[in-house]
Amino acid sequence: MYLELRHLRSFLAIDETGSLARAAERLHLTQSALSHQVKALENYYGTPLFLRSTKPLRLTPAGRKLLELARHVLPGVEQVEGELQRVARGRAGRLHISIECHACFEWLLPLLDRYREQWPEVEVDIRLGVSFDPIPALQNGTLDLVISSDPVAGNDLVFEPLFAYQALLVLARGHKLTKKDRVEAGDLADQTLITYPVERKRLEVFSRFLQPAGVEPAFVRQVELTAIILQLVAGRRGVAVLPDWVVREPVRQQRLAVRALGASGLFGTLYAAVRSLDRSVAYMDAFIRLARDAAGSGNGVVTG
Amino acid sequence: MYLELRHLRSFLAIDETGSLARAAERLHLTQSALSHQVKALENYYGTPLFLRSTKPLRLTPAGRKLLELARHVLPGVEQVEGELQRVARGRAGRLHISIECHACFEWLLPLLDRYREQWPEVEVDIRLGVSFDPIPALQNGTLDLVISSDPVAGNDLVFEPLFAYQALLVLARGHKLTKKDRVEAGDLADQTLITYPVERKRLEVFSRFLQPAGVEPAFVRQVELTAIILQLVAGRRGVAVLPDWVVREPVRQQRLAVRALGASGLFGTLYAAVRSLDRSVAYMDAFIRLARDAAGSGNGVVTG
DNA sequence: GATACATAATGAATACGTTTCATCATTATT
DNA sequence: AATAATGATGAAACGTATTCATTATGTATC
Incomplete structure (x- = not known):
């Protein structure tokens, strides 16, 4: 258990450039560093990974296995890293909602339609399975937002009044x-x-x-x-x-x-409960604002 | 570009054990090391990866993405590492053969049948595409063994007489x-x-x-x-x-x-040409021995 | 609600491994 | 044969992951 992504990235660069020197340049390393790196791997596995006698550096079958691994693994890694960047910026993420009040479907479903258009990278879902006890589920990360009409104490959650x-x-x-x-x-x-x-x-x-x-x-x-x-x-x-x-x-x-x-x-008042940590995340904030708007556009209080 | 396999291995262990302490034990690290590691990642991506407020440590959606990546990537890595171990021991590898003499099919094909049984992890193939100029192909790694009747100089290759x-x-x-x-x-x-x-x-x-x-x-x-x-x-x-x-x-x-x-x-004499580096590899040696046996069991010299 | 237990977080010190530097060896190119 | 270009090597420097020692936090137990 020694192999690291660094090695795979090096392998890919060496193969694509055909030389340690050019690969080193691309990776912002010295040629020496790559040479040491390759040697350490060959040493570790006990088998040569490159054929040194040829000028465009060629891989041995063992080396080719590592290269294939790199090609298989690195795109996935890059994609996930990109997603995490977007999560950090609040553009992507998960928004699993539970509703305590059955009647809320009435305004929530149309709202989610609009929301999904504006936040396509957010995984929105309504989770009915945990609706019997949603607050602990929110605390332990099973849920991300709960529509509730009675706020409970706890400084790890915030209850945002909707309407x-x-x-x-x-x-x-x-x-x-x-x-x-x-x-x-x-x-x-x-x-x-x-x-x-x-x-x-x-x-x-x-x-x-x-x-x-x-x-x-x-x-x-x-x-x-x-x-x-x-x-x-x-x-x-x-x-x-x-x-x-x-x-x-x-x-x-x-x-x-x-x-x-x-x-x-x-x-009564309807609240959106979210983890305090998540409150400032862009896509959370956007949902809460949208829900308040939904109230403004027709769900006002009927005073009997 | 900072993520390393180490992080993925840690993530998997933390998720499976449900605590930093137990994961650290499994990874032969201290709890502190893991804590620092996770914190560094969260810092790097600018988003929390674990929910700290719960006792069986739970992942945030972002953390779950990393975990999924780990599950997707690590089995492949382990498999390739295993293959490389076997390559190093000479149990697995590639044996792409070219024959200069057309008539060699006669004894080579039956021989390969027996060989494949004994060395199932070796990728055996006869490559006809390079039969016009096989020696350079052998040197640059396109081929692994050439059946030839005229040895040429060059210390990177060895010509083993077969019969x-x-x-x-x-x-x-x-x-x-x-x-x-x-x-x-x-x-x-x-x-x-x-x-x-x-x-x-x-x-x-x-x-x-x-x-x-x-x-x-x-x-x-x-x-x-x-x-x-x-x-x-x-x-x-x-x-x-x-x-x-x-x-x-x-x-x-x-x-x-x-x-x-x-x-x-x-x-004339028939030779098996291989790269000097490969000569001592178990599966190469086995092939050469088998080819010599093939001669002994019936392909003796007819003296006219 | 207080106490003990387990677990995680933290900061400083250490140790390890990667990288660089300087140089030599080797291989292609003219 | 000479000369770039490239790779290999060893020692030193550097950075960073890990450990150590400790504090903080949260969970069960009484």
Whole structure:
């Protein structure tokens, strides 16, 4: 275990220039250095690598094996070095995102389309496998960014606020609760509540609205896709609590009605959590800015 | 251009052991050395390669690129190093052979079959492209061994005698020249001579027999394959001059007759020419021994 | 939450190996 | 045969990877 890339680079140069002297020039070394280097290798392997008796220096079969190795290895090395340079400049890198809130797909997917165009060298992906416990995954490097609505302490992470939202009760047109301006927890006791299929503690309806009031809905139905939830609500199969940005459009088209939750409404803020180290990386910063813009262009707070 | 294989080997060890301390042990280094090494790389590329905040040390995406490079590169390096070790021990290598004498295929091909079995790691090949001027090709490394019947000076090459042979005039049974015990050059003046399609100076009939006597055959016909030449001679289309080992069998079966050339017969010796450097290499020596054995087991001199 | 343990980071000193320098030997070219 | 050009060689210089000794940090354990 002695061979180094230096040797392979020398071999390539010697072969391409056909002489130690010219190769040395190209490598910014002296002819002597190369001569010593080759000799050391020949010594180490116990077999000649060059035929010295000919004038355009020629390789022995053993030497040719090293040359082939150089040709096989060095391009890959150069490519990776180039990539690392771009990573250092923040042009390239990995952006594996996890979302705690199911509804975020709504604005995240179109955003990623635009992002990919501007940052083609960033490997963007949404990782659903770790969505149950994303913060440790972010800390240990499995993830690079987490969309979350509750910041946690820890100085190795930063939570960048993206935009505020309001959780709204979504109702079919003419639903009896549309008669009330503000809906209280008790109003849901006789309702079917449609939620995403995740733990209750991760659903704000429960953690911040129903559980504090000790209310349990008549029935809870779990549905994966936002579009289906909206269909079911419109079809009077139940009610749902969703962030404002999801229901803005159907409400505008008068396909659905919404009501604020509680006396003052249920508000929250969406954050992008990243490792402190990564915060200043160009492609990270760009993503956060883009996400904030996404809010500005239509996901404003609906004040009920 | 700073990365070295050492760094890749370190990366692999660190990733596989999950800690600098254990990796250092495996690499016969201190933990400190590895720490410095990693830090130098991070410094050089301007980007972190490991996440320090976690206990099983984890790679950043940039670090993972280096690890992938290591996984891609190191197996190839190890393999080539292994091959070079075997080359040094004379177990592996290249044996590109050129034959000056066309008739040598007769004993060379079966010999190579046996040789390949015993030396599977040697790349054996017969190179016909350089047969017109094989000695310089041997000197500059294009060839590794030349079967030749005339040694030339030069201390970078050695000519190892393989076996002696006699050039014999091959005749059809009952041909008029079979009446003579010894055939002189003049006897061929009215004959059709069948030769291999090579320059006259490389044909011993001409260079050592006809030209010294100033005799030209009535007609010269060039044929590539030995078997065809023998057929044509048997069919009375002409006569040929071939080494004894080629005609031993047809003569024994009384399908052809042979006569010595000149008063004392035309004898020669076949040599294996190799670079002096290669002479002691195990697989070269083995080939030469095998070729000599081939002579002993049937290619003895026919004394006319 | 404090303590002990393991592991990594750091700075200075050392040791090692590569490179240079100066020179000689060899090989092509005229 | 003479002369460039190129490669080989040995000793010295240089740079840098490694070690040593120590501190800092983080992880388990009580």
